[in-house]
Amino acid sequence: MNNPAYKYIPKDVSEIVNRDFAFDFPADLDPVWIPGNRVRSHFFNGLSLTMPYLEPFLMRTISKAKKEITDKELLADMTGFNQQEGNHYKCHIRFNDILKANGYPEFEAHEKRMFESYARLSKRSLRSQLAYTAGFESMTNGFTTWLITKRAALFGGASSHVTSFWIMHMVEETEHKTVAYDAYMAYSGEYWPRVIGVFRGSFHLVGLGIIGMLIALKKDKVLYRPGTILKVLGQLLSFSVNVGPFLIRALLPGFNPRDEKDPQWMKDWVKGYKTLPDGELIPLLDTRNPAMPVPF
Ligand SMILES: [Fe+2]
Ligand SMILES: [Fe+2]
Numbered sequence: 001m002n003n004p005a006y007k008y009i010p011k012d013v014s015e016i017v018n019r020d021f022a023f024d025f026p027a028d029l030d031p032v033w034i035p036g037n038r039v040r041s042h043f044f045n046g047l048s049l050t051m052p053y054l055e056p057f058l059m060r061t062i063s064k065a066k067k068e069i070t071d072k073e074l075l076a077d078m079t080g081f082n083q084q085e086g087n088h089y090k091c092h093i094r095f096n097d098i099l100k101a102n103g104y105p106e107f108e109a110h111e112k113r114m115f116e117s118y119a120r121l122s123k124r125s126l127r128s129q130l131a132y133t134a135g136f137e138s139m140t141n142g143f144t145t146w147l148i149t150k151r152a153a154l155f156g157g158a159s160s161h162v163t164s165f166w167i168m169h170m171v172e173e174t175e176h177k178t179v180a181y182d183a184y185m186a187y188s189g190e191y192w193p194r195v196i197g198v199f200r201g202s203f204h205l206v207g208l209g210i211i212g213m214l215i216a217l218k219k220d221k222v223l224y225r226p227g228t229i230l231k232v233l234g235q236l237l238s239f240s241v242n243v244g245p246f247l248i249r250a251l252l253p254g255f256n257p258r259d260e261k262d263p264q265w266m267k268d269w270v271k272g273y274k275t276l277p278d279g280e281l282i283p284l285l286d287t288r289n290p291a292m293p294v295p296f
Helices: 038-066 072-101 107-121 126-149 151-155 160-175 179-187 191-219 226-251 264-273
Strands: none
Touching (some): 038 126, 038 191, 038 226, 072 179, 107 191, 126 151, 126 179, 126 191, 151 160, 160 264
16 A cells, blocks of 8 residues: 555445346347437447446556555455446446447447557556546546436436446446545545546546447437537536536545435435345336336
8 A cells, every 4th residue: 555644434335236237138229218319318328338448447447456455445345346347347338239239330430449548548657547547436426426316307218228227337336436536545645646537537438428429419310400419518518517516526635435425215226126036137217207216
């Protein structure tokens, strides 16, 4: 451990659970899985495309940092983090393959660019990679709160498979929200590199997701329509309004992700999951129910 001032603080959850993402996506799934909302569907599709490149990068970074860290509790959290991210990106690959098969083979060239981009990032210093990882995760914290608390407004009437997958991913992001930050603090703890990581981890990833969205809208031959442009701007504004405050708080010197309160629905989901019999598929969310309750 490089930062002698680092001391482990208990996290908000009792454990980081390794869950199976056994979503049985229908082969004929419509890539516009939020009916009547092409832009929002492709916004999330663009982000989904980034995950098989981003999440392995986060895992590589955490694995490298494990060799430098001695705190047993943090090391156990880092193992849990990598298990969860590993499950996430593998499920995103299955989903993304359906998107490509069902109308968007153009995504492949973008995927190649993302692979190269993350290979370049992996060559930077471990401090820089950890700062990116912690920064990205702090943005994700805002993203998870947005998706979970506004789930009905965002995904009302949408595909239950895709909605359930995104929301379960977000529940687990909330569960492991402290790990990358702790790893950065244990390894370095320096303020300014962490601030740079917040910007880089957030804007790089979201930028790549937006490119994916634009590729899909271009394929759909709607990209240059004024209505589409307005909807894209509206979607990005909604993202900024909901996630921005989390980013601003992450920039403050005393920031700790433990200060961000977990949504009650997330806690209910985690509690409900424990009642699921072993080997049983996770029940899907009822996206037609305006309360979209936990599915257990
Ligand atoms: Fe993830
Ligand atoms: Fe994560």
